[in-house]
Amino acid sequence: MLKQIDKPAAITFIPVISVGRDLDELAKEFKWKVFQDQDDLGPMRCAYLETKAGTKFVVFQYAYRSSPKGIVDIAIPSGLDNLQVAIRDIVESLKLGDDDFAVREVRYEDVA
Numbered sequence: 001m002l003k004q005i006d007k008p009a010a011i012t013f014i015p016v017i018s019v020g021r022d023l024d025e026l027a028k029e030f031k032w033k034v035f036q037d038q039d040d041l042g043p044m045r046c047a048y049l050e051t052k053a054g055t056k057f058v059v060f061q062y063a064y065r066s067s068p069k070g071i072v073d074i075a076i077p078s079g080l081d082n083l084q085v086a087i088r089d090i091v092e093s094l095k096l097g098d099d100d101f102a103v104r105e106v107r108y109e110d111v112a
Contacts (some may be wrong), residue, residue: 001052002093004032008048013039013058013075016087019100023047023061023072026094036063051093055086 023045027034032047037060046060058075061067076086 002030002032003050003052005048005050005056007037008056008077011056012078014078015073015075016083017074017090019059019072019074019094019096020070021072021096021100022070023059026059026072030094032059051089053089055089055093057086057090 023034026032027047032049034045034047037044037046041062043063044060045063046058048056048058050056056077059072060075061072074090076083076090080086
């Protein structure tokens with residue numbers, strides 16, 4: 001069960017997963033609204049969400065013409081105590097299979 005939430009204040013989100021799914025199709029499947037927002041890299045389309053277990057995250061796609069179609073990024077709050085548990089919670093909530101996502105090649109500890 002996923003709940004759409006307002007953009008959390010004072011939380012820095014760090015991208016951790018790229019998912020080979022279309023943002024609008026995910027929004028339709030899970031009944032979210034997609035909003036326009038901006039981060040330090042530019043404009044994006046996104047949905048801020050929370051899992052039943054309380055994991056907050058954002059599903060987004062940058063709003064550039066060069067942004068790959070059919071791929072969204074998932075970002076979680078920086079500084080989480082258990083990164084693996086948060087990712088597992090999100091993956092299960094979105095009903096993603098092994099073929100749907102790839103973990104980014106970045107050390108979470110370096111940016112948290």
